[in-house]
Amino acid sequence: MMSITLKKIILASKSIDRSEILKRAGISFEIFITNIDEQKFKASFSDAHELVKKLATAKALLAGNNISINESDKIIIAADTVVEIDGEIIGKAQNKKEAFKILKKLIGRTHKLITGIAITETQNPKIVVDSDITYVEFLRLSDEEIRQYIKTCEWEGRAGAYSISDKASLFINKINGSSSNVIGLPMHKLFEILRKEFKVNLFQFMSHSFNHD
Amino acid sequence: MMSITLKKIILASKSIDRSEILKRAGISFEIFITNIDEQKFKASFSDAHELVKKLATAKALLAGNNISINESDKIIIAADTVVEIDGEIIGKAQNKKEAFKILKKLIGRTHKLITGIAITETQNPKIVVDSDITYVEFLRLSDEEIRQYIKTCEWEGRAGAYSISDKASLFINKINGSSSNVIGLPMHKLFEILRKEFKVNLFQFMSHSFNHD
Numbered sequence: 001m002m003s004i005t006l007k008k009i010i011l012a013s014k015s016i017d018r019s020e021i022l023k024r025a026g027i028s029f030e031i032f033i034t035n036i037d038e039q040k041f042k043a044s045f046s047d048a049h050e051l052v053k054k055l056a057t058a059k060a061l062l063a064g065n066n067i068s069i070n071e072s073d074k075i076i077i078a079a080d081t082v083v084e085i086d087g088e089i090i091g092k093a094q095n096k097k098e099a100f101k102i103l104k105k106l107i108g109r110t111h112k113l114i115t116g117i118a119i120t121e122t123q124n125p126k127i128v129v130d131s132d133i134t135y136v137e138f139l140r141l142s143d144e145e146i147r148q149y150i151k152t153c154e155w156e157g158r159a160g161a162y163s164i165s166d167k168a169s170l171f172i173n174k175i176n177g178s179s180s181n182v183i184g185l186p187m188h189k190l191f192e193i194l195r196k197e198f199k200v201n202l203f204q205f206m207s208h209s210f211n212h213d
Numbered sequence: 214m215m216s217i218t219l220k221k222i223i224l225a226s227k228s229i230d231r232s233e234i235l236k237r238a239g240i241s242f243e244i245f246i247t248n249i250d251e252q253k254f255k256a257s258f259s260d261a262h263e264l265v266k267k268l269a270t271a272k273a274l275l276a277g278n279n280i281s282i283n284e285s286d287k288i289i290i291a292a293d294t295v296v297e298i299d300g301e302i303i304g305k306a307q308n309k310k311e312a313f314k315i316l317k318k319l320i321g322r323t324h325k326l327i328t329g330i331a332i333t334e335t336q337n338p339k340i341v342v343d344s345d346i347t348y349v350e351f352l353r354l355s356d357e358e359i360r361q362y363i364k365t366c367e368w369e370g371r372a373g374a375y376s377i378s379d380k381a382s383l384f385i386n387k388i389n390g391s392s393s394n395v396i397g398l399p400m401h402k403l404f405e406i407l408r409k410e411f412k413v414n415l416f417q418f419m420s421h422s423f424n425h426d
Contacts, residue, residue: 024379026365139401148416152239165378166237169393169400170415179392180382187382188352202383203361 006205007121012063012078017163018185025187026206034062034078042091048084049131052116055080057129060118067122074122075200081184083160085111091159099155100146106160107171108140113160113182119193128197132186134177136164141171159184219418220334225276225291230376231398238400239419247275247291255304261297262344265329268293270342273331280335287335288413294397296373298324304372312368313359319373320384321353326373326395332406341410345399347390349377354384372397 009029011022022029036058045051059078067074083090085105093099113134120127141149154168155161162168164175164182180187194200222242224235235242249271258264272291280287296303298318306312326347333340354362367381368374375381377388377395393400407413 021382025382026380139405145414145416148419152419164392167239167419169234169238170404170419171401172392173401174390175392176389177387179377179385179388179395182392188384188386191383192352201358203358206361206365206380206383 007200008072008074009205010063010067010074010076012059012076013184015079015157015184017158017165017183018079020165021180021183021185021187025202027202028205029077032063032067032076034059034066036062038080038091042089046089048082048089048112048114049116049133051089052080052082052114053118053129053131054116056116056118057127060120060127064120064122073124075194075198076120076122077185077190078118079115079185081113081115081159083111083113085109092157093155093161096150096155099150099161102161103141103146103149103155104143106162107138107146110135110137111160112136113177115181115184115186117186117189117193119190119198121198124198126197128193130189130193132178132181132189134175134179134181136172136182137174139171139173145171220413221285221287222418223276223280223287223289225272225289226397228292228370228397230371230378230396231292233378234393234396234398234400238415240415241418242290245276245280245289247272247279249275251293251304255302259302261295261302261325261327262329262346264302265293265295265327266331266342266344267329269329269331270340273333273340277333277335286337288407288411289333289335290398290403291331292328292398294326294328294372296324296326298322305370306368306374309363309368312363312374315374316354316359316362316368317356319375320351320359323348323350324373325349326390328394328397328399330399330402330406332403332411334411339410341406343402343406345391345394345402347388347392347394349385349395350387352384352386358384 010032011029014033056078116131118129154163178186223245224242227246269291329344331342367376391399
């Protein structure tokens, strides 16, 4: 077997959805959680793309600063996701009441799901930042159905108070854009940026991971 | 706790992806595998929507006939998925060589992913059949990248030789339509047909499942 030395990937995110999509893509990584005051950022940016790009950048840089550069060269990936409807930027619900209010706004309509992604390396000052947008259409639901969905607690910790891969699949009629972006990590952007800007091909990670299974 | 008597759901499919998406939606079900000569059907239909609807219907009816009607009332769900590109209907690859040929045809372009769904009940002659289409766009890949993807064995048993939820997320640029349809079961159609045509609300199953966790 050919031996390839692969760089280590750090996911600077506590999102279980982002971890899961990276794992399912067969990619090994470690998690590094940063604590950014997201509210402060949210107050400063009215454009959703700008906001998620700034937040992803802040997370990536903070993670980079905190990881010892004495360790081997590491790739750092950070992301931030928001929902936008009627010009309003919507993040995570803080409680069930807020989750109901958000979902009530989204049902029977199309909203924008916007993710910012920032990629850097521990031994390289370069940082590449991009954002992706997916249009998501929800079916109409009754108040009782929204309440039943909220009971499942799937709204917790998720922008827009839903999870497309799980119970919300029942009422997501249609999307236009990347589906991994809706989960919180636009995998095709990650793949393309790493390939083009960092000379890293994720298929090598995949094959490597497979050989060791 | 309110006691609701829920009908049992039977998934007439051996697809692990269909099982997974139903499970992740919090719905309890049993699997019943039918053996249909799919090749015979494929030779008889040149229209992809007609083909997947006929195959889903055949699977649902065969499962219905084989499940004892003496048992409690059961809902039977069956589905069939194909890919269509340049008017050609593409099913599952039989080997790595065929998987390579299929993926080579799909890269850098948009194809149609079409799923037929059939729903019936053991104690009800009614059967409701529908189909759903999603447009899926792949990034360009090199032959070497396709070969590395094939090594992961993800092509096996999947229409079009890829799995959107797993490693193929890296090269799926964009979809237009339902994302659960791409996985092989259009959940929004299932939800709407059951609600409208069978007076069954899947949110009740969900809530029920949650209460027992």
